[in-house]
Amino acid sequence: MPHGKAASCTLLLFLSTLLSTLLSPSALARTYPRFSRNDTVFQHLALHPDPSVGTVYVGARNHLFQLDGLRGLRLEQEEITGPVSDGKDCFPPITETSCSHAGITSNYNKLLLLDPYAQELITCGSVHQGTCQKRSLASIKKVIFSTERPVDTQHVAANDEHVSTVGLVVRPHAGGRTVMYVGRGYTANHPPISTRHLSSEPVFSYEETAKLAVAGRLAEYDHHFVSVFTRHSYVYFLFYRRDIQAGSREYRTYAARVCLDDTSYYSYVEISLFCKQGDHLLGVFSSRLSSSHSSPSDPSALCVYPLEELDLHINSTRNLCYTQDGRTDRGQEIYPTALLSDTVSQNTLNAYPCGSDHTPSPMASRSPVEVRPAWSTSASRLTAVAVSVREGHSIAFLGDARGALHKVYLGQNGEVEVYANTVIQANSPISSDLLLDPNGGHIYIMTQNAVSMNIK
Ligand SMILES: *[C@@H]1O[C@H](CO)[C@@H](O)[C@H](O)[C@H]1NC(C)=O
Ligand SMILES: *[C@@H]1O[C@H](CO)[C@@H](O)[C@H](O)[C@H]1NC(C)=O
Secondary structure (H helix, E strand, C coil): CHHHCCCCCEEEEEEECCCCCCCCCCCECCCCCEEECCCCCEEEEEECCCCCCCEEEEEECCEEEEEECCCCCEEEEEEECCCEEECCCCCCCCCCCCCCCCEEECCCEEEEEEECCCCEEEEEECCHHHCEEEEECCCCCCEEEECCCCCHHHCCCCCCCCCCEEEEEECCCCCCCCEEEEEECCCCCCCCEEEEECCCCCCCCCCCCCECCCCCCHHHCCCEEEEEEEECCEEEEEEEEECCCCCCCCEEEEEEEEECCCCCCCCCEEEEEEEEECCEEECCECCCCCHHHCCCCCCEEEEEEEHHHHHHHHHHHHHHHHHCCCEECCEECEECCCCCCCCCCHHHHHHCCCCCCCCCCCEEECCCEEECEEEEECCCCEEEEEEEEECCEEEEEEEECCCEEEEEEEECCCCEEEEEEEECCCCCCCCCCCEECCCCCEEEEECCCEEEEEEC
16 A cells, blocks of 8 residues: 555555465556656656546656546656756755766656645655655646755755655644655665655755654664555554664564654654564565565565554553553563653553653554465565455555556455456566556556556
């Protein structure tokens, strides 16, 4: 469920495993509307918030595209965003004197977000310190705002093709202003998670407290973000990272939750997610592991985590911290160990559901949420998932590294059945931006240089 676009109370992740089911995709699908370009690489896909408008936006290397989803993905607008003169450690605006070693640099699209409140498209590239623009939804060529002389809190996306960045535009409940949550992997001296304002100057900037504070070296918090989504009054981030607490420092998968209205991150709690097959404890998203790690035959599994269970675990993490100094009979469970004063009681937990300045932050639990894989395959590495929830069952659409789409039926009582495989584009990984239109019957599938709109 990358970017949380599928309305679902279940969280589906895919984790690499050591299983051996074999599936051979069949039936080429060439009859669906399709847009392709062979002179660039696509990074992100987004849909207009109003399905009756039907516009489809594509963020690519050095290009943005606007397609008409109601007319067969016809190209409506194209914007050239690069290459530009840039240097990784230079601060824009780039000039001969400010950046003498600047070179011609490709601009990868790092964020492509809808702001449904302002009816704008937000685009952030890998160049010029990951700064962003606001564009008209009617025409991507119409730039409403562009960060030209950024202060360093206006650097948003990772300024590196390979470093993950995720974002979400939300409006806090308390009638507040729209904000943009951003998660970015480590590149330089920037917080891994921050809350940016969109309507006050400097636009796209964050306040001093509106970021995840880290204990220790920032470089340790090298998160590989997979998605961010909102549910009820919370924002959730999914990512993997080396386990900082463990001696082995192995990669683990994490979910973090913060209250939507919390601009100080007092409510931040992080838990790890395990998917257990036999003796193997698995904790790595297969989707964004660097390609040097993975061959096309890497096995993957679909692991389903009910969000109620994550919430329960996060609640009990807070509870343990408030009432038992984060300890159980298994030892220290909650980090950091700088805990609460004696005066804080169970009442405080309920009185401050989103924490307060007395709360140790960021809070992290050692004990994971564990599930077993719902489905697995060794035919190919899974790279994308979207879920359609109907009464009593769900359909998971899974994209893989070989360019195939799998449809998997997930019944209420754990029944699992694969009932369709389609090759979208042979040997081109399906992008994690796999989107279902909210009320229509379509699924938008993106590969490295094609977008297609198939029937669900
Ligand atoms: C790329 O697309 C153009 C236009 O469709 C076509 O003329 C060209 O041959 C293609 N190039 C490659 C390498 O496929
Ligand atoms: C978690 O705690 C909040 C209040 O702090 C409560 O509203 C919510 O229902 C709890 N969730 C679960 C799953 O127990």
